[in-house]
Amino acid sequence: MRIGELSRRTGVPARLLRYYEEQDLLHPERAANGYRSYGEPAVRDVQQIRGLLDSGLTTEMIRAVLPYLGGPGEIHPPAECVSAETADLLRSHIDRIQARIDCLARNRDRLTAYLAAVRPDRDAR
Template sequence: MKIGELSRRTGVPTRLLRYYEEQDLLHPERADNGYRSYGESAVQCVTRIRGLLDSGLTTEMIRAILPFLAGPDEIHLAPDSLTPRTAALLRGEIDRIQARIDCLARNRDRLRAYLAAVQPDPGA
């Protein structure tokens, strides 16, 4: 399929599909005329990339783990294929996510405390 059809089927603009290719996330075939040609699996790949980007992962992180993802809950990664660089990247991402979780929890608790102070429980 051509890039326009992949765009229609995934809802991702062609410009972003080209960007995914530049970032080494998407690998279309090239026809003799230079046009991109995508296989059926590209639809699932683009959907997976969008989900990972939407969850806050960087393209660098996605590039490191994308080859090992077979589905939403399926990872095919032999322990010996995890490089020290990828392991460090994953640990760093886990730390970054945990910091965001901690910050959100603090903000939630502060908002609850504020609300409780200015609007006492009517049932009490």
């Protein structure tokens, strides 16, 4: 599929799909006329990228973990390809994601407490 269709199907502006390619997150083929040509899995990939970006991960971080994030049950690179170093790197990425989760949870709690304190009437639920 071409960039316009992918954009429509994911809701992500074509501009950003090009940007993600520039950032090495997407790797569309090129048609003879130069147009980008995306496979079906690109839809899920884009959604994955969006989710992670929205969660505050950088493209660099996403680039590092994306290859390992398949659909449910899919393992992309076979086990033999994963060196001890890669595994370590992956573990440290997981730690960073956890740190981010902790930070967000902390602030969610702060904001929730604030809201409860300031509007206990409508927001007690």
